[in-house]
Amino acid sequence: MTNDIDAFLAATHETFATYKKLSDATGPDAAWQTMLEGYPERQKQRMTPFLSRPTLLEGFTISIPFFERIGMKMSVVDISNHGVDAVLEIQRYCPYLQLCQEHGQATPCHVMCEMDVEATRRAFPEMKGTILSRQATGDCVCLFRYERPAQRA
Numbered sequence: 837m838t839n840d841i842d843a844f845l846a847a848t849h850e851t852f853a854t855y856k857k858l859s860d861a862t863g864p865d866a867a868w869q870t871m872l873e874g875y876p877e878r879q880k881q882r883m884t885p886f887l888s889r890p891t892l893l894e895g896f897t898i899s900i901p902f903f904e905r906i907g908m909k910m911s912v913v914d915i916s917n918h919g920v921d922a923v924l925e926i927q928r929y930c931p932y933l934q935l936c937q938e939h940g941q942a943t944p945c946h947v948m949c950e951m952d953v954e955a956t957r958r959a960f961p962e963m964k965g966t967i968l969s970r971q972a973t974g975d976c977v978c979l980f981r982y983e984r985p986a987q988r989a
Contacts, residue, residue, distance in 0.1 A: 840905040840906055841906055841907055844906040844907075845931075848931070848932065848948075849935065849938075849939070851871070851947060852936055852938070852939035852944075852947060853939055854871065855868070855871060855939075858870055868946065868951065871951065872951060872954060872955065875951065875958075876958035876959040879952070879955040879956055879959040880959035880960070883956065883959065886898060887963070891914070891921055891986075891987075892916075892923040892982055892984065893914040893916070893923050896912040896923050900912070906931065907929065907931050908927055908930075908931060909927070910926065911925075912926070913926065915981070919985065920985065920986060921983065921984050921986040921987065922981065922982065922983040922984075924968075924979060924980070924981055925982065926977050926978075926979055927971075927977060927978040927979075927980075930944070930971045930972065932948050932949075932972075933971060933972060936948075936972075943970070944972060945967070945970050945972050945973075949967055949980075950967065953967060953980070956982075962984050963982060963983065963984040964981075964983045964984070965980060965981070965982050965983075966980065966981045966982075967980055968980065
């Protein structure tokens with residue numbers, strides 16, 4: 837478990853450091869776009885094993901152990917309705933909050949979560965992702981909604 841956390845922390849520090857360097861050089865919008873390059877392809881490789889499951893609930897549920905290994909506390913709720921396969925992803929602990937401040941960012945949301953949701957949307961065009969609440973802005977949890985057309989049996 838320590839190796840997972842160490843690798844996660846190193847990658848997170850690198851992400852924030854790279855964003856700061858690019859942002860200082862080219863501005864925040866250009867930095868974000870530069871960092872997004874190639875991310876959808878990596879996201880597709882990383883997420884396909886989970887999202888290829890028949891339902892988002894099943895896919896997100898089997899991803900929980902990964903998030904737990906890096907210190908997150910995640911729950912998933914099925915909200916599927918009217919032909920839409922949908923889940924709420926609830927993160928009770930945000931490991932990015934302290935790390936972002938070490939790199940001069942007020943909140944981690946734009947660099948980490950918004951980029952992740954956008955990469956997922958680009959990697960899986962049939963899927964919608966929305967950030968509904970953020971611990972960084974005072975909410976008690978980070979809450980994400982993901983939706984896609986339900987698969988026909």
